[in-house]
Amino acid sequence: MKPLDPRLLRYARGTRTYLAATVALGVLLAVLIVGQATLLAHGITAVFLDGADVRALTPTLVALAAVVALRAAVAWAQEATAARSSAAVKRELRGRLLAHLAALGPGRGPDTGAATTLITRGLDALDAYFARYLPQLVLAVLVPAVVLARMLPADLTATVTIVLTLPLIPVFMALVGLHTEAANRRQFRLLTRLSHHFLDVVAGLTTLKIFGRAGAQAANIRRVSAEQRRLTMRTLRVAFLSSLVLELLATLSVALVAVGVGLRLVSGHLDLSTALLVLILAPEAYLPLRQVGAHYHASAEGLAAAEDAFAILETPLPAAGTGPVPRGTIVFDDVVVRYRGRVALRLTATVEPGEIVALTGPSGCGKSTALDVLLGFVTPHHGRVTVGGVDLTTVDPAAWRTGVAWMPQRPYLFAGTIRENIALGHGTAATPPLPPGRDVVAAARSAGVDSFAAALPDGYDTVLGDDGAGLSAGQRQRVALARAFLRDAPVVLLDEPTANLDTATADDVMAAIRHLAHGRTVILAAHRPELIALADRVIDLTAQPVLVSVS
Known part of the structure; x- marks a missing residue:
């Protein structure tokens, strides 16, 4: 006792x-x-x-x-x-x-x-x-x-x-x-x-x-x-x-x-x-x-x-840097991530500014893990990630993420209006209010949200349930894309953005992605051939070299 x-x-x-x-x-x-x-x-x-x-x-x-x-x-x-x-x-x-x-x-x-x-x-x-x-x-x-x-x-x-x-x-x-x-x-x-x-x-x-x-x-x-x-x-x-x-x-x-x-x-x-x-x-x-x-x-x-x-x-927080946010070439330098005793990711790659790169391979090969490493959610067991020659571990992670637009495989929508879900995070301590010229409706149009929002009872002010209840899977994907458009970040990470969508909806989402990728560095995890076709270069994670230096 x-x-x-x-x-x-x-x-x-x-x-x-x-x-x-x-x-x-x-x-x-x-x-x-x-x-x-x-x-x-x-x-x-x-x-x-x-x-x-x-x-x-x-x-x-x-x-x-x-x-x-x-x-x-x-x-x-x-x-x-x-x-x-x-x-x-x-x-x-x-x-x-x-x-x-x-x-x-x-x-x-x-x-x-x-x-x-x-x-x-x-x-x-x-x-x-x-x-x-x-x-x-x-x-x-x-x-x-x-x-x-x-x-x-x-x-x-x-x-x-x-x-x-x-x-x-x-x-x-x-x-x-x-x-x-x-x-x-x-x-x-x-x-x-x-x-x-x-x-x-x-x-x-x-x-x-x-x-x-x-x-x-x-x-x-x-x-x-x-x-x-x-x-x-x-x-x-x-x-x-x-x-x-x-x-x-x-x-x-x-x-x-x-x-x-x-x-x-x-x-x-x-x-x-x-x-x-x-x-x-x-x-x-x-x-x-x-x-x-x-x-x-x-x-x-x-x-x-x-x-x-x-x-x-009492769980220690991951080490975080305090340096300014770098810009430039993204390099995965002999990055290895382990999960429960097995190698979950092995990646050596370079992504140039403005390039669209597709990560491919079967499920479980580490596509999502690679994006998590770049976001700072996962710490590599070996190797490092650099941006413009600066190690990401020395950079303030919160500041780095403000310059990254991330769309997970299954984006989460909170209970609230469509407008609030698109503008999620803006106006908080972490993300400042939207500057002039950055409009929720404009971002929604770019992502194709206006094609279904206009038919809803209250338009962009229609209230959704938890996890976007009231919208289809494709509509939720487009709301998440609108977030990325509104963020206007130089780096865009997309994790299977057309997963679980029918062909017509996937075509609409890919058209929005093509528009979003213009002038930005985009790394996307992809299975669909038509989504992979959007990329300038493809990296097959199953073909990554074996690192002898890592036990």
């Missing part, structure tokens, strides 16, 4: 203020518990031994009511502080995670499904950690200390009994917590795998239906879901049983104190007021520790998610 992870203090500054408030409220609550017990013992003794009436007990009852009200106020303040702190920590962690994943770039972080599950459901589980576990952890230290300090001058025997039995609860909590933490971690890992698998299935549902494999994938999802349900129930069973163990241990410890107090009270070695004080305070000494164990199970998933978040945040 783990206390506060110190990395939370490093990555979430709001945690520090929250911890200070929690300690202050915990001390106040411990004092109120002792005050309530003292008032109750005094009032009950006054009634049974001294025969006090209501008038004589009025000051005690008023003080008791005030203490109870203050305890309720402190409990509310803890809940409110925890909720605010949890929201602030989640917001800060999410922001840091998204920024770090963006800085890592494609292929260096976790899978999309895993990252999505972590940033949404995973970090949401931190609510239980901040709202329940951490406050109770502070109370588990403060309340027993204050209670024992009050009991020590009143009854040494009961105090020693509690001191000897109190450590048994943390010991059993630690033993149970080790098993529970492992179970919760397995459950979160399985949930992450299920999310990623489901995302892949949804993304490729059309292809699966065409080849008749949708039913098999549905069976796989049912199987993984059943395993997730079984593991969740097992984790809940462990949580309930561990809570039972802690409750039984605390109950036996309180009973041991109560038996000793009763025997000494009957024998006359203890007065009624002290006996009542000890009997009221003894359960309060054990209660915070019991609740720590109970709340730990609710927070275990959040702790597992936080550790995954810290693992991402």
